[in-house]
Structures are given as C-alpha cells and as structure tokens.
Amino acid sequence: KQEVTQIPAALSVPEGENLVLNCSFTDSAIYNLQWFRQDPGKGLTSLLLIQSSQREQTSGRLNASLDKSSGRSTLYIAASQPGDSATYLCAVSPSYGKLTFGQGTILTVHP
Amino acid sequence: GAVVSQHPSWVICKSGTSVKIECRSLDFQATTMFWYRQFPKQSLMLMATSNEGSKATYEQGVEKDKFLINHASLTLSTLTVTSAHPEDSSFYICSARDRTESNEKLFFGSGTQLSVL
Numbered sequence: 553k554q555e556v557t558q559i560p561a562a563l564s565v566p567e568g569e570n571l572v573l574n575c576s577f578t579d580s581a582i583y584n585l586q587w588f589r590q591d592p593g594k595g596l597t598s599l600l601l602i603q604s605s606q607r608e609q610t611s612g613r614l615n616a617s618l619d620k621s622s623g624r625s626t627l628y629i630a631a632s633q634p635g636d637s638a639t640y641l642c643a644v645s646p647s648y649g650k651l652t653f654g655q656g657t658i659l660t661v662h663p
Numbered sequence: 664g665a666v667v668s669q670h671p672s673w674v675i676c677k678s679g680t681s682v683k684i685e686c687r688s689l690d691f692q693a694t695t696m697f698w699y700r701q702f703p704k705q706s707l708m709l710m711a712t713s714n715e716g717s718k719a720t721y722e723q724g725v726e727k728d729k730f731l732i733n734h735a736s737l738t739l740s741t742l743t744v745t746s747a748h749p750e751d752s753s754f755y756i757c758s759a760r761d762r763t764e765s766n767e768k769l770f771f772g773s774g775t776q777l778s779v780l
Contacts (some may be wrong), residue, residue, distance in 0.1 A: 651769070
C-alpha cells in the first residue's frame with residue numbers, strides 16, 4: 553500500500569526566505585506526482601505535476617523535483633511571500649486520477 | 664483555467680438524514696470525476712471514481728450503498744450520503760479532468776464540510 557509522508561508538518565518563516573518542503577513515498581511505481589496548494593474554503597489548486605519520467609518542473613517561484621528511485625520529491629519556494637501561506641499537499645498516482653495524498657505541510661509566511 | 668463548482672460548501676444535518684453533494688465542471692466536460700474525503704488531521708483519501716454513464720468504482724472499505732454516486736452527464740456528478748451518522752462527518756471534495764486537455768492536471772472543487780449531529 554502506498555504511503556506518502558510530508559515533512560515538516562508545519563513551517564513558519566519570515567517573508568523573503570527560500571524554503572523546501574519534502575515529500576516521500578513508499579512505492580516507486582508511480583504514474584506521476586503532483587504538488588497542490590489547499591486554502592481554507594477554496595479546495596485544492598494544482599501547482600506542479602511531474603510525470604514519472606521527469607526529474608523536475610518549474611513554475612514561477614516554484615520548483616519541484618522528483619527522485620523516483622529513492623521515493624522523494626521536494627518543493628522549493630523562492631522568495632516566499634505572505635500570500636504563499638497555505639497547506640501544501642504532495643500526492644502520487646499509480647494510475648491516472650487515483651491520488652494518494654500526504655498529510656500536508658502548513659506554511660505560514662509572516663511579514 | 665478549468666473550474667469545478669462544488670455545492671454546498673458546508674452542511675449540518677441530523678443523524679439518519681441523507682445529504683447530496685454536487686460537483687459540476689463549469690467550462691469543460693469531465694468523463695471522469697473523483698470523490699475524496701478528509702477526516703480531521705488526516706490525508707485526503709480517495710473514495711470512488713465516477714464515470715459518466717456507468718457505475719462508480721469504489722475504493723476498498725467504502726460502502727457503495729451508503730455513498731451513492733451518480734454521474735449522469737459530462738458536467739455533473741453527485742455524491743449522496745445516505746442515512747448519515749456522526750462518523751460520516753468529514754470534508755468531502757471532488758476532482759475532475761478536462762477530457763479535451765492533453766495534460767493530466769486534475770481540477771478540484773472547493774469541498775463540502777459535512778457535520779452530522
């Protein structure tokens with residue numbers, strides 16, 4: 553059974569810091585890996601999707617890497633802003649659509 | 664980007680009643696929708712896969728007779744929690760894929776917080 557673990561569970565940083573969120577998964581036979589942002593009352597927003605054959609994806613200040621063999625992914629956020637405050641979720645998929653989520657990292661960026 | 668509308672956002676009901684949650688794709692057609700739930704301080708867990716025009720596929724441990732899923736059109740899937748009990752209190756959220764898009768991003772609704780008294 554696939555298990556996804558995210559570290560740290562919570563993170564509080566001052567504005568402007570670069571930060572790294574970690575995700576690990578137990579079964580390397582994945583289809584893809586996604587990072588989501590969850591805001592209260594607003595559901596989930598897909599940030600980055602990495603196919604199993606890819607090593608990383610970038611979007612603006614966000615960069616996600618994937619090391620499938622070791623079962624790890626990191627989400628790098630550059631120059632953090634208060635608006636980045638949210639819960640960040642990592643999810644892996646053994647086949648299309650069936651996501652297994654981690655418990656998330658609660659990020660707080662204070663001015 | 665694609666928008667998935669989910670209603671209601673929250674609902675409080677008495678034990679024994681049924682609750683229907685709607686998930687609509689507003690500007691795209693979704694052949695497949697997925698239903699997840701999240702208990703407090705736990706991960707989102709897939710409940711079932713809803714396919715337009717056919718029966719839903721339920722994950723292990725999810726009672727199909729309790730959680731009725733209907734996906735009668737390409738833009739609407741509904742989840743009905745029948746005879747709800749306090750242990751069904753949870754955050755329910757749907758997701759869908761734009762069938763015309765080549766990428767595989769899933770778009771999520773805003774979720775429904777269900778509280779059963």
